[in-house]
Amino acid sequence: MKILIPFDGRNPKTRLSQTLSPEERSEFSAAMLEDVLDAIPSDSLDPEVVTTEPFDRDPGVETSTSSEPLNSVVNSYIDSTVPVAVVMADLPLIRTEQVERLLETPGDVVLAPGIGGGTNALVVRNQSFSVDYHGVSVRDHQRIARNRGLSTTKVDSYRLGLDVDEPSDLIEVLLHSSGRAADWLESNGFEIVEPGGRPTVARESD
Amino acid sequence: MKILIPFDGRNPKTRLSQTLSPEERSEFSAAMLEDVLDAIPSDSLDPEVVTTEPFDRDPGVETSTSSEPLNSVVNSYIDSTVPVAVVMADLPLIRTEQVERLLETPGDVVLAPGIGGGTNALVVRNQSFSVDYHGVSVRDHQRIARNRGLSTTKVDSYRLGLDVDEPSDLIEVLLHSSGRAADWLESNGFEIVEPGGRPTVARESD
Numbered sequence: 001m002k003i004l005i006p007f008d009g010r011n012p013k014t015r016l017s018q019t020l021s022p023e024e025r026s027e028f029s030a031a032m033l034e035d036v037l038d039a040i041p042s043d044s045l046d047p048e049v050v051t052t053e054p055f056d057r058d059p060g061v062e063t064s065t066s067s068e069p070l071n072s073v074v075n076s077y078i079d080s081t082v083p084v085a086v087v088m089a090d091l092p093l094i095r096t097e098q099v100e101r102l103l104e105t106p107g108d109v110v111l112a113p114g115i116g117g118g119t120n121a122l123v124v125r126n127q128s129f130s131v132d133y134h135g136v137s138v139r140d141h142q143r144i145a146r147n148r149g150l151s152t153t154k155v156d157s158y159r160l161g162l163d164v165d166e167p168s169d170l171i172e173v174l175l176h177s178s179g180r181a182a183d184w185l186e187s188n189g190f191e192i193v194e195p196g197g198r199p200t201v202a203r204e205s206d
Numbered sequence: 207m208k209i210l211i212p213f214d215g216r217n218p219k220t221r222l223s224q225t226l227s228p229e230e231r232s233e234f235s236a237a238m239l240e241d242v243l244d245a246i247p248s249d250s251l252d253p254e255v256v257t258t259e260p261f262d263r264d265p266g267v268e269t270s271t272s273s274e275p276l277n278s279v280v281n282s283y284i285d286s287t288v289p290v291a292v293v294m295a296d297l298p299l300i301r302t303e304q305v306e307r308l309l310e311t312p313g314d315v316v317l318a319p320g321i322g323g324g325t326n327a328l329v330v331r332n333q334s335f336s337v338d339y340h341g342v343s344v345r346d347h348q349r350i351a352r353n354r355g356l357s358t359t360k361v362d363s364y365r366l367g368l369d370v371d372e373p374s375d376l377i378e379v380l381l382h383s384s385g386r387a388a389d390w391l392e393s394n395g396f397e398i399v400e401p402g403g404r405p406t407v408a409r410e411s412d
Contacts, residue, residue, distance in 0.1 A: 097362075135400045135403060136405045138381060158362050168322075172321070175342070192345070
């Protein structure tokens, strides 16, 4: 099955700007993408990174570049072939087990919700579905499916639910992953601290 | 199996104080507790609400009051009998399916991580374990188990991971539950809005 992994090769993870420099955001995003790719068994599946413009790392899998918005890119894939899966590139807690759970879950449309209303992973098995990733997409995707008479199933996964957008998400990477993004954070001085008993992530002073 | 549900009957959910009045926090917390109790099949399991002081609602199950700190209460239970489970009272996304997954997961100690490093649900099958709920408890519980030669398993569940502490957590209740806490929020004017494209929860003006 084709698994699309949308990746912003240009200016990723802007909401981490207070914590990471542009170059660091680029490195950390690439590490998260590698964690996602590491979780996808490429001997049995067909991962493809889709990016808005070429980026200077070789992800080791098929990569396509499109200036089209994400919704158009994904909907073109759905129009051409189903089933197709879409897995976001900022899920460093993902493991092969979660990819398998996602693909084994029945339903015309399978949704893995992200914290705050996003759709972190998706399987589409019917061509009458289309995606709309803006706003509260997990709700919108349920509505779109319902309007077209399609069944939806939600996957109950913490590891798929944790997309990394904000500095407060970084603690999840250090707690629940030993992959490349976690390595990158540790190598760059990030650690868990508990000021006043509330756990967070801080960076060692240089 | 005994399932302990710690509940703060006195001044619950202080981090929601900017959004909810003390009386509303009390009502909303009781609704979340009821969602948790609704998810526990009481014909086959033995739920018990443990609270710091008596509260003015009848949860419909065994309730015990203790002035001891939570760690002492839970560790006393572990000393007297295992297996025992501990499920937090602020998990309104929980369903029977998650309780079953928790109890079916093998391991001397089974942990359901909460966002930010907490331990939202726990099964203890060996009396040499003890809990420590302060700080980054999911990491501390893994360390305690390791030091005592016990195996730990993490349950990968979004619905168990989402404890409601902050106003930003309320969107999860509206998106992923149709239980009593969700009803309470809707009845009290809360709805999902998208100012500037970032989904959040707002309250209708009176």
